[in-house]
Amino acid sequence: MTVTSSPTAVARAPQPNAELWPDLAMVPSGPRARASAAVAGKIVTAACRRLEIQLVSAETAVLPDVAAIVVHDQDEFLRRIGADGLIGFGEAYLTGAWDSPDIALLVTKLATSVDRLVPQWMQRLRRVHVRREPSRHQNTVTQSRSNISHHYDLSNDLFALFLDPTLSYSSALFDTDLVAAGDHRVAVAPAPVSAHTSELFREAQQRKIDRLLDEAGVTEGARVLEIGTGWGELALRAAARGATVRTVTLSQEQLELARERVAAAGYGDRVSIELLDYRLIEGEYDAVVSVEMIEAVGDEYWSEYFRKIDDLLVPGGRFALQAITMPHQRMLDTRDDFTWIKKYIFPGGLLPSVEAIEEITRRETGLRVTDRLSFGQHYAETLRLWDETFRANLDQVRALGFDPTFLRMWHFYLAYCQGGFAAGYTDVQQMTFVKEIR
Known part of the structure; x- marks a missing residue:
């Protein structure tokens, strides 16, 4: 996945208070996080293309009435998804790594095609990488x-x-x-x-x-x-x-x-x-x-x-x-x-x-x-x-x-x-x- 990002583009949300939101304070790092982010980038790009979801940087105009993901920080966005799947997707929104003009429209599009978001071979391995309730x-x-x-x-x-x-x-x-x-x-x-x-x-x-x-x-x-x-x-x-x-x-x-x-x-x-x-x-x-x-x-x-x-x-x-x-x-x-x-x-x-x-x-x-x-x-x-x-x-x-x-x-x-x-x-x-x- 490649989106260009500009520091002068649409303002990113304020960073979470580390004391109130400790799980949001640190972005996943290290070799495993980089590898997972690379895989996540391929999956996100393919899913957005298949579902006709706009995947754009902050300075790009978003088409009206079309589901969109506006990325402010591509590296953090992919690292969080790669490390923690849909939890990471939501957490990346909380930190402002991505945004959307219409979250409900985006989620409707994703939920309608939930069985096709990731390849079948990865779905068969979901028990390995999906976290269990504490x-x-x-x-x-x-x-x-x-x-x-x-x-x-x-x-x-x-x-x-x-x-x-x-x-x-x-x-x-x-x-x-x-x-x-x-x-x-x-x-x-x-x-x-x-x-x-x-x-x-x-x-x-x-x-x-x-x-x-x-x-x-x-x-x-x-x-x-x-x-x-x-x-x-x-x-x-x-x-x-x-x-x-x-x-x-x-x-x-x-x-x-x-x-x-x-x-x-x-x-x-x-x-x-x-x-x-x-x-x-x-x-x-x-x-x-x-x-x-x-x-x-x-x-x-x-x-x-x-x-x-x-x-x-x-x-x-x-x-x-x-x-x-x-x-x-x-x-x-x-x-x-x-x-x-x-x-x-x-x-x-x-x-x-x-x-x-x-x-x-x-x-x-x-x-x-x-x-x-x-x-x-x-x-x-x-x-x-x-x-x-x-x-x-x-x-x-x-x-x-x-x-x-x-x-x-x-x-x-x-x-x-x-x-x-x-x-x-x-x-x-x-x-x-x-x-x-x-």
């Missing part, structure tokens, strides 16, 4: 809270700067048609929504919640358990239906704000919020609801998660699950991999497949799927809105004390995920289960 990220009862805190306890004020007014941190469901697709339904992709039209986004988030509550059969007098409180919007809407809600979280920051919101709404007598691991819950419930929490469970605990829900539900009770998913074979191939997202955003996270969920619940529980809705393109739009709003509020994020590297990391995270959903690499499901009456 054991310290395992989601034990004691470690899960630390994993959750890494992300969700950053700052309630930070999340408020890019989420909609309901503070919902999961995919919205916009008002589109639902079409049949085999054994489930798919929500048609929504038209782009303006971030300035916050009411439409709020309605889409409430539609998502209300559909889950409907699927769970939550009505007046229902005893509802929510696993994963977020900032309390689902609990508030369930309480407004006359239900009694118990909701658990492992985030101290979310707990405190959710309690404030419940008290302000006057539902303190109907909603209880606890800092508690799902494995320690006791009781009996008519309905269980969980929104995008299973991604933090870990595959070694999926069976325990579903068995616990089965034990907590009354016969005939209903469980409504919203889960980010990935294709089954891809999940099997990558479940032990250490990724940029796991390192910087969600330690211990793993996306399940629909097949894994259905197989475990069928084999180990009395929970039976009665409905499934897929709406991955709605998540792509949700993430686009979050990212657009986040970038519009950068001055306020800085005022909270977050440094330039964090700003790049958060934008990359949101845009990276948007591209994954836009490409169909990831999906999101609402799945309804009923506990068999035996």
Whole structure:
């Protein structure tokens, strides 16, 4: 790979603070790093040519509406990729070694062709060169809270700067048609929504919640358990239906704000919020609801998660699950991999497949799927809105004390995920289960 670079070209991002970002402070060096960088250069050049991605230097004009990688420091860019694959690719973005006018468009292009990014012979050797998730990220009862805190306890004020007014941190469901697709339904992709039209986004988030509550059969007098409180919007809407809600979280920051919101709404007598691991819950419930929490469970605990829900539900009770998913074979191939997202955003996270969920619940529980809705393109739009709003509020994020590297990391995270959903690499499901009456 050869791109010419000019020191007077478009300004490179500020270098990361070595104390805050130690893994970014040193560029891989030595003979092995040079050799790996040479191989990475050939792979990157071939992949960009094959996928029609512009690979240019900072002083080169980028074509509009075309995926592009703008390289500021070719040597660092290739050394990081050569040393650590896709983690290195993301880290090279954090240091400013490369940039792109549209990260989401670039990732969409890459994710659409993920099976063709590297030669087949290298894919067969992936177990040799792909890093494994550290054991310290395992989601034990004691470690899960630390994993959750890494992300969700950053700052309630930070999340408020890019989420909609309901503070919902999961995919919205916009008002589109639902079409049949085999054994489930798919929500048609929504038209782009303006971030300035916050009411439409709020309605889409409430539609998502209300559909889950409907699927769970939550009505007046229902005893509802929510696993994963977020900032309390689902609990508030369930309480407004006359239900009694118990909701658990492992985030101290979310707990405190959710309690404030419940008290302000006057539902303190109907909603209880606890800092508690799902494995320690006791009781009996008519309905269980969980929104995008299973991604933090870990595959070694999926069976325990579903068995616990089965034990907590009354016969005939209903469980409504919203889960980010990935294709089954891809999940099997990558479940032990250490990724940029796991390192910087969600330690211990793993996306399940629909097949894994259905197989475990069928084999180990009395929970039976009665409905499934897929709406991955709605998540792509949700993430686009979050990212657009986040970038519009950068001055306020800085005022909270977050440094330039964090700003790049958060934008990359949101845009990276948007591209994954836009490409169909990831999906999101609402799945309804009923506990068999035996």
